[in-house]
Amino acid sequence: MTDLEAGREALLDHVEALIAQRGGVSITLAELAAAAGMSPANLYRFFENKEALYEAVAERWFAPKVRAMEEVLASDLPIRQKFYAFYARRLGMICDDYARDPALFRSYLELGQQHIEIVRGFIDLADHFLAELIAEAIAEGYFPGLEIDSAVSLVNLMLQTFCDPELVVMLIHSVSEEKLAIVVDTIFDGLRGDRPSNVRRLTRAAR
Missing domain, CATH: 1.10.357.10 (Tetracycline Repressor, domain 2)
Incomplete structure (x- = not known):
């Protein structure tokens, strides 16, 4: 697994934690960045937009x-x-x-x-x-x-x-x-x- 793939998987773990806390409420990239302790600009290295994030969530x-x-x-x-x-x-x-x-x-x-x-x-x-x-x-x-x-x-x-x-x-x-x-x-x-x-x-x- 590459560093990029590992980073995406870690972020998807954060997504699941947010879903567990908040229920089926849509998550913004800014909220995910805050939960992961990274800047929104850094997050875009892994997901270029919100649609890409939810495609990854569905794929997993x-x-x-x-x-x-x-x-x-x-x-x-x-x-x-x-x-x-x-x-x-x-x-x-x-x-x-x-x-x-x-x-x-x-x-x-x-x-x-x-x-x-x-x-x-x-x-x-x-x-x-x-x-x-x-x-x-x-x-x-x-x-x-x-x-x-x-x-x-x-x-x-x-x-x-x-x-x-x-x-x-x-x-x-x-x-x-x-x-x-x-x-x-x-x-x-x-x-x-x-x-x-x-x-x-x-x-x-x-x-």
Whole structure:
């Protein structure tokens, strides 16, 4: 790790301490400089502006989840197990982080809402990884009649409860890896788009 990287990590530790003290209140560069005992001019060596600071905060928060997704994608697991692990590993991390410090976790979620355009980049990355998984599943004969984009949209709707941090916290006593496994099995056993007559019949019945 270079001196610059070490300095950035130390500053991000100060950011986390400020978040723990103040909650999900946006932090200015001047406030961070004061907490770190350095001049604002020196701080700009590490973060050129506030957006760069919050990009680094988000990157640190999401980094373990991104590594987990990359490791699952690179694994030799059968596609159904790979699909489960893609969600289960992140679910475990979210639950562990929340259990470690619920107040700090909620504060990070509040900051994420304030900087949703930065968070969106990581959501899009997860969708990209999911599309790769779904392409692999389709190549093995799963999800007949569905294009990759349609399957991504449907799977997101069905599994959002297990990967969206806000929903996981809201349903912390209901979500579990066992329930995730059941939902993943159900998706692989039944998700398909080659029966339009069934869809039309259901939509007509609901009118």
